[in-house]
Amino acid sequence: MLALKLAYRNLMGARLRTWLNVFVLSLAFVVLIWFKGVINGWDDQARRDTIAWQIGGGQYWQENYDPYDPFTIDESHGIISGKIQTAINAGKMTPILIGQATMYPEGRIQSISLRGVDPNQHIIDLPTQYLQSEDGEIPAIIGTRTAKNNKLSVGDFVTIRWRDVNGTFDANEVKITYIFKTDVPVMDLGIVWIPLEQHQEMTRMPNEATILTTSKEDGFIGDFPGWNFKDHYFLLSEIRNMIEMKSIGGSIYFIVLMSLAMLAIFDTQVLSIFRRQKEIGTHIALGMTQRQVVTLFTVEGAMHSVLAAILAAIYGVPLLWLQAVVGWSMPAGTDDFGLTIAETIYPSYSLALVFGTTAIVLITTTVVSYLPARRISKMEPTDAIRGKIQ
Amino acid sequence: MKNGQLITIKELVKDYPVGKGYFRALEDINLTIGEGEFAGLVGPSGSGKTTLLNIVGSLDVPTKGEVNVLGQSIGSLNARQSANLRNHSLGFIFQTYNLLPVYNVFENVELPLLLLKMEKDKRRELVDQALEWVGLQDKRKSRPAQLSGGECQRVSIARAMVKSPKIVLADEPTANLDAKNSHNILQTMEKLNQELKTTFIFATHDDKVIQYLHRKISLDDGRVVNDEQIIKE
Numbered sequence: 001m002l003a004l005k006l007a008y009r010n011l012m013g014a015r016l017r018t019w020l021n022v023f024v025l026s027l028a029f030v031v032l033i034w035f036k037g038v039i040n041g042w043d044d045q046a047r048r049d050t051i052a053w054q055i056g057g058g059q060y061w062q063e064n065y066d067p068y069d070p071f072t073i074d075e076s077h078g079i080i081s082g083k084i085q086t087a088i089n090a091g092k093m094t095p096i097l098i099g100q101a102t103m104y105p106e107g108r109i110q111s112i113s114l115r116g117v118d119p120n121q122h123i124i125d126l127p128t129q130y131l132q133s134e135d136g137e138i139p140a141i142i143g144t145r146t147a148k149n150n151k152l153s154v155g156d157f158v159t160i161r162w163r164d165v166n167g168t169f170d171a172n173e174v175k176i177t178y179i180f181k182t183d184v185p186v187m188d189l190g191i192v193w194i195p196l197e198q199h200q201e202m203t204r205m206p207n208e209a210t211i212l213t214t215s216k217e218d219g220f221i222g223d224f225p226g227w228n229f230k231d232h233y234f235l236l237s238e239i240r241n242m243i244e245m246k247s248i249g250g251s252i253y254f255i256v257l258m259s260l261a262m263l264a265i266f267d268t269q270v271l272s273i274f275r276r277q278k279e280i281g282t283h284i285a286l287g288m289t290q291r292q293v294v295t296l297f298t299v300e301g302a303m304h305s306v307l308a309a310i311l312a313a314i315y316g317v318p319l320l321w322l323q324a325v326v327g328w329s330m331p332a333g334t335d336d337f338g339l340t341i342a343e344t345i346y347p348s349y350s351l352a353l354v355f356g357t358t359a360i361v362l363i364t365t366t367v368v369s370y371l372p373a374r375r376i377s378k379m380e381p382t383d384a385i386r387g388k389i390q
Numbered sequence: 391m392k393n394g395q396l397i398t399i400k401e402l403v404k405d406y407p408v409g410k411g412y413f414r415a416l417e418d419i420n421l422t423i424g425e426g427e428f429a430g431l432v433g434p435s436g437s438g439k440t441t442l443l444n445i446v447g448s449l450d451v452p453t454k455g456e457v458n459v460l461g462q463s464i465g466s467l468n469a470r471q472s473a474n475l476r477n478h479s480l481g482f483i484f485q486t487y488n489l490l491p492v493y494n495v496f497e498n499v500e501l502p503l504l505l506l507k508m509e510k511d512k513r514r515e516l517v518d519q520a521l522e523w524v525g526l527q528d529k530r531k532s533r534p535a536q537l538s539g540g541e542c543q544r545v546s547i548a549r550a551m552v553k554s555p556k557i558v559l560a561d562e563p564t565a566n567l568d569a570k571n572s573h574n575i576l577q578t579m580e581k582l583n584q585e586l587k588t589t590f591i592f593a594t595h596d597d598k599v600i601q602y603l604h605r606k607i608s609l610d611d612g613r614v615v616n617d618e619q620i621i622k623e
């Protein structure tokens with residue numbers, strides 16, 4: 001196409017101005033793809049880790065259980081029926097009993113969530129194998145965040161006080177047998193994990209549980225009276241919302257960069273049409289219609305985005321690829337905010353992301369180029385040839 | 391086209407809107423221009439030379455009257471048709487050269503051929519030939535900014551001539567040139583006129599140009615006041 005060829009010549013001829021515009025635009029490309037890639041990577045990782053560590057294929061919640069209402073926790077326990085037990089024995093799910101307790105590390109008082117989990121379970125990544133009891137002590141595992149907050153190390157004993165089903169207080173010492181590291185803070189912050197049977201015994205709730213976490217492969221395996229199934233959509237909604245917020249936040253960088261680039265291109269176009277009137281007139285004298293000149297100038301402006309895509313590919317591909325391989329290290333302490341985030345995020349870029357970005361940039365650039373170029377069709381060719389300022 | 395006339399102008403009037411009224415730039419022009427002429431529209435500044443040339447070049451339209459160029463009635467052409475006429479049959483040379491600053495010499499001369507959608511090899515051949523006509527073969531890679539005024543005008547002659555148009559319209563082509571360069575480009579155009587039978591129409595008030603003309607059409611105040619053939623020995 002002739003307009004493409006001529007537009008390319010014009011752009012290449014304009015050199016520095018062209019490359020400045022193209023560079024800013026290419027930054028918009030790379031930043032958007034990179035940011036979206038990081039967000040996607042984070043989303044993937046957060047989902048993966050949450051599924052692996054916490055929710056498996058979904059959870060059955062005892063009907064009173066509401067994680068946002070600590071006052072209901074004492075009522076949120078139900079009998080593990082025979083049917084449920086069969087599913088547990090078949091490795092389709094694992095029960096967890098949740099209760100409130102108080103921990104006294106080094107004489108301080110710390111409110112905790114005491115959770116009983118089956119030491120032999122393989123449904124979630126929680127390293128419950130460290131909960132095998134030895135010499136009559138109560139083994140407990142905690143996450144690195146809880147360990148740090150309470151200055152606890154492996155081998156430490158810490159006193160825990162809880163109430164049984166009748167409201168009677170009791171206390172005992174647990175021994176920290178393992179400190180695990182997880183990217184899922186809700187499995188760590190303020191939680192002490194102990195063997196399920198021990199917990200049932202302590203609270204006098206034999207054969208009871210609060211939630212039943214199903215295996216990734218199984219998920220929903222039928223209705224159990226008194227238990228409500230919570231699927232991934234529900235259980236991951238918090239992550240989804242957080243990722244969405246981050247996405248919007250990140251889009252602002254893109255919008256700023258895009259606006260910058262669009263402003264530069266719009267300005268270039270307006271200036272071009274003003275300064276290059278003689279050129280416009282000459283094109284008309286040489287046999288172009290005004291409409292063809294409008295097209296030429298529009299293509300010329302829009303071509304910035306094509307060059308930007310190429311430039312972005314040249315420096316962006318190795319950069320983004322490197323990021324995807326080495327990952328992007330989160331600043332130290334990010335995980336203390338309670339976000340489900342790994343120390344290193346591996347961005348994941350999709351074809352849809354790359355093509356979507358390219359399409360957005362191309363369309364925007366074309367529109368921004370066309371708007372000022374329309375003026376050309378209103379010019380008098382004879383005035384344009386003389387470069388008469390209108 | 392009757393009797394080998396390329397251009398026939400009858401009772402042409404051109405008014406420009408000015409404020410609430412209009413300004414009459416051309417009044418009752420009647421002219422015919424034939425093949426191979428080397429004619430000039432001569433007259434003082436503001437006499438209507440450029441206006442007439444632009445109408446013949448289909449860049450502007452008559453207010454009244456009939457202007458026929460190569461069988462086409464200028465007033466009735468649509469944008470596409472008038473662009474086609476210019477593209478195929480008309481060459482333009484401007485006082486200010488109007489070269490594209492970001493194109494090199496070769497690309498400037500090549501542009502009309504690109505618009506004609508000509509093959510690459512053919513374009514190269516024709517551009518080479520046109521550059522030879524004006525003696526600029528060794529400047530093909532230069533940009534206009536690196537050329538003298540005389541060289542620029544030669545490039546613009548090459549650009550006008552490269553497609554071997556029927557008619558070349560040259561508006562004050564020497565106005566920005568010194569005497570030596572003026573003579574040089576006039577001799578070039580005279581030679582092309584003789585060899586290729588291209589019709590040249592100048593708009594000028596430069597005596598250096600006038601002395602080369604074979605026909606001098608004098609304009610004053612938008613009217614033709616004199617039209618004389620100049621016999622060269």
Ligand SMILES: Nc1ncnc2c1ncn2[C@@H]1O[C@H](COP(=O)(O)OP(=O)(O)O)[C@@H](O)[C@H]1O
Pocket residue numbers: 406407408413414415433434435436437438439440441442593
């Ligand atoms: N676009 C226009 N609008 C109004 N008046 C114009 C326009 N173009 C030319 N004129 C007027 O028409 C007259 C003839 O102009 P022009 O053809 O440029 O003369 P020349 O080329 O002989 O110097 C001048 O008085 C000029 O001011």
Ligand SMILES: [Mg+2]
Pocket residue numbers: 439440441561562593
């Ligand atoms: Mg003039």
